[in-house]
Structures are given as C-alpha cells and as structure tokens.
Amino acid sequence: MNIVNKKLLAKETKEEDIVPVDMRALFKDETEIIPEKLVKKYEIRMAVKKLSHWYGNNHVLSGISLPIFKNKVTAIIGPSGCGKSTFLRDLNRMNDLIKISRVRGKVYLDGINIYSEGIDLIQLRKKIGMVFQKPNPFPMSIRDNITYGPIIHGINKAYLPGLIKSYLVKAALWDEVHDRLSESAFSLSGGQQQRLCIARALSIEPEVILFDEPCSALDPHATAKIEDLITKLKAEYTVVIVTHNMQQAARVSDFTAFFNLGELIEFNSTRDLFRSPIRKITEEYISGRFG
C-alpha cells in the first residue's frame, strides 16, 4: 500500500478512497482542460476529481477536476455566483456546516479522499487553513486570536508566547501590534484584522491555505501588503486564492482556473491563461467584457 496519511485515515476508509500519493494519474483523462505538461512538470498537493455541488436542488458546481500544485499559488477567477467560494469551501469541508449542501466527487489530500467516511475533520482542517472574505477575528485579544488554534491542537502553554511573535511576524503585523497584544482584535483596522486572520490561519501550521477574496474589503495599500504576503507564503505553503480582481490573480498566482456557471472552463499557468486564453469566454472575461 502507498504511504497515506495515517492521521486522516480512518478505520472505515474504503479502498476506492485511497489513491497513490503521486496523483498525476488522476488527470490522464482530463487533458482537455488540464494541460498535460503542467501535470507532468509540477508536484500535485491536492487533487479535485469530478466534484459536483448542490444547494438543495440548485446545482452550483458540475464535474470540476483540478490539480492544486504544491508550493504554488492557484487563483480561482470567474463571475459572481459561479461557485468559486463553494469550490474553495469544499476543499476543507467548510460546507458541511450548511444543511442543504450536497457534494459528489472526490477531493484528495495525502492520498485520501477527504469526503470518505470517518475522515477526522479536526486533522483535515489543521492541514488546510482558511482565510475568509471579510476579516473575522474572534472577539478576544490579539494574543488570544493567535493562541486559539495552537491550544486546540495541544501545544504546551509555555511555547505560546514564542508562537505569537513568530506568526505575527510572518503575517507582517508584528511591528504594528507588538505593544498592544492584549487589546481587542476589533481595535485593529480592517487590513490589520485580515493580517491577524492570516496569522491565525498560519498558527496551526497548515500545509494548504485557502483564501476567499481576502482583499475585497481592503484599500489598495492594505491589499498590496496582503498580496506581498501571499507571494511569500508559497515558499512554505500551498495556496489557493479566490479573487474577483484580474490584476490580483495575475500578480500573485502561478496558476489560474477560470470558472463560469459552475464549470471549470479553463486552467493554465497564469501567464499563459492571461496571455493566450484558449476559450473565447475566458478571453472575454479577463478583458473585462463580461462578468
């Protein structure tokens, strides 16, 4: 048997929910949309295979297959309502919280389908962090926002102060808040709050980080800071970012997936997708003629 993540693996996991850790083979029959040369060249960290999503009877994603490459930034773009957030939230099973949501298809991480029975959601979400569209710090002090995650995952209290600093530094927030760690997180500006949420997401040492339009509520200056941060993060993390902003996708991402009406229309390296889109509708969207 292949090396699969023991922590995620449950007793009930079926054979069909386990794949080789090298996930290239999954995209052999998807070459129409997923360029073969990319799959050959880059290491895959997560693999989405024929993912469909319903809210009640509303079919919002149909048959999405997408590789998420390791230590790269993948941008998801597409018109409002096309299912970008739904897709992103499917990657860490955040949609489980929504009663009417139904998922079919597979999402592989560490060789295991995260939708297979008995998956440990706590371990899954420790591996896949998330930053939301609107900054959502907890109603606690800045310090407690950072220590919340480590405490959950059993870090010894003695190590917490060191962690606080290291994650705030990573999120480029330390200089601004180091002398007010006990203050409420709500005393920060919107951009600072979002960086705090990034630090909070980093605090559990995830391997993949999902960003859902992290800059949509921020001004250009704060946006630039966060974009800068995201490009730095990919040295250590695999990043998926949903964005409305084409320039942002072009600036921060290595790969771009264009969604429309719940389907993956085109996927390529960001440079190629913006320079020479294959489908007409992609071209119309990125040139701003529709959307």
Added chain:
Amino acid sequence: MTKEKSDNSLTEKDVSFDDLPKRKRLLNPKQSQKIGYSMLLSSIIFIVIVLGVFLGYIIINGLKSINFKFIFSSYNPTVGRYGLFPSIMGTFLLIIGSIAIAAPLGLLAAIYLTEYTKGGIIVSIIDQGINNLAGVPSVVIGVFGYALFSVYLKMGSSMIAAWLTLACMLLPTIIRTSQEALRSVPRTYREGSFALGATKWRTIRYVVLPPALPGITTGIILSLGRAAGETAAVLFVGSGVFFNRFFNGFSGTFMNLPNFLLTLYRSAGGWEQVGDVMWLTAFVLILIVFSFNAVAIVIRNRSEKQRGSY
C-alpha cells in the same frame, strides 16, 4: 450582459426623474420627521416622569416608615409583631434557588436548540411551545407546580417545590433570551473557529458564548425580578406564614415579600394600621431586586472588561 437583454421598459423613453409625476402627500418628509421625533421625545419624557414619581413615592414612603427593629424581627401578629425578616429571607432564597435551577438549564437548552439542531418540524414545534409557555399566566404555572411537585411528587408545601415551580415559570424566558443572544453571534466567528479545527463544543464555549453573555445576563436579570415579585405561582406550593421564626427549613413553608404584602392587605387592620408596613415592604422588595440586578450587571461588565471592549 452576455446572458440576457434587460427588459426594463422605463429606459425606452428616457424619462427624467424630475419630470415624473409625484404622488400627493399629507406632510412633507421634514414635517413627518419632526412629528415622529416629538412623539419619541414626549413618550420618553412621560415614561421618565411616571417612573420617577412611582419609584420616588415608594422610596420616600419606604424611608419615612423605616424601622430596623421591624425589618429584623420575626412575625407574630398575635402579639402585634409584623416582622419582615422571614419574608426577606424567603424572597432571597426563592430568587437564588429558582435562578440556580433555571439559568443553567435554560442556557443549556438554548445552546442545544440553536447550535445543535438544524431546524425541522420538531424543533419549530419546540420553539413555538417555548414562546407560548413564556406567555402562560403565572397562576397557571402555580396550579401546575402544585399538582406536579406538591401533590404528585409529594413535596408538599415547601421551598423546594417553590423553586421548581418558579424555575418552570422562568425557563421559557431564559431560553428565549439566551437563544436570541446566541443567534446574534455572527456565523463568521463559528466558521473561523471550525476552520482552525476546533470542535463544536470548544467553538461554543470560547467563541460563541463570550459575546452572547451580555444578552444572556439580561434575560437572567429580567427573571430575577419576576422570581422576586412572584405572588400567585408560589401561593399554591408553600407560601404561607409561620410565627416566631426566621426560617422554616427547605421542606417547610416559607414567607416572601409579595405574599406578605397580600397578607397585610387582607389583614383586619386596614390602611391606617398597615399602610406604613406595606410601604416599607414594597421598598425592601424593590431594594432586593435592584441589588440583585446590580450584582448581575457588575458580573457582566467585569467579564466584558476581562475580554476587552468588543
């Protein structure tokens, strides 16, 4: 834009906003704004005056007839001693006991209903039931408590039966206000916590409850007053009189201030004789309610301050 053409008929002729016919109105917006504001202002002035007169009257009359010997002595009308202390103690214990039962139970029920159920018919029936229970007259609760606790469960006329009966009366309100408080905590907090791998219980305990606490405390404060002032519900389950003693045990009858007032009112003496005592009793009752509220508010504010001002 690519999907469908808009079929907005107005755009055909390009009518300008200013040329459109306006509807007639009785008052222009500024006038109605003025009227609305003056209605708000006059009602708050009215309320402040009524409340002020009401409280002032009780406080002044209560202070006028203050008599510490009376407050701290036991009750025995046969020797002309209408001591208040058994009633003060009874009221105290009623408040503490009924809140101690109803508050945790109500809060847990509210947490279960808001956080662990996902809607559906049964939940909405329970929800509606709680709403209806909150409106049931307390005298009916008293009958129920008498039948269930005093008679069926053989608790007789006792402080314990009264605690349970009062708790039944307070539960719907505590559940309802706690539910409102929990629901007002944004979903994004919960999502943020789950996204870090937190369990549901941890999320509730550390992320949802703290911001909901002020709302929950408000519900408890409202209940304190009702427990203190309840007359009818406890009449059936153990409120009575006993002589020459401060306290009759938890399984014995008790005295409380509202029912003491009732006793005074019914006593042969008439206003000339018992008027002063009634003022003083009312004053002490209000004092007790206010001090309990003050304690609750201090606890609430302190817990808020600990977490910073969110």
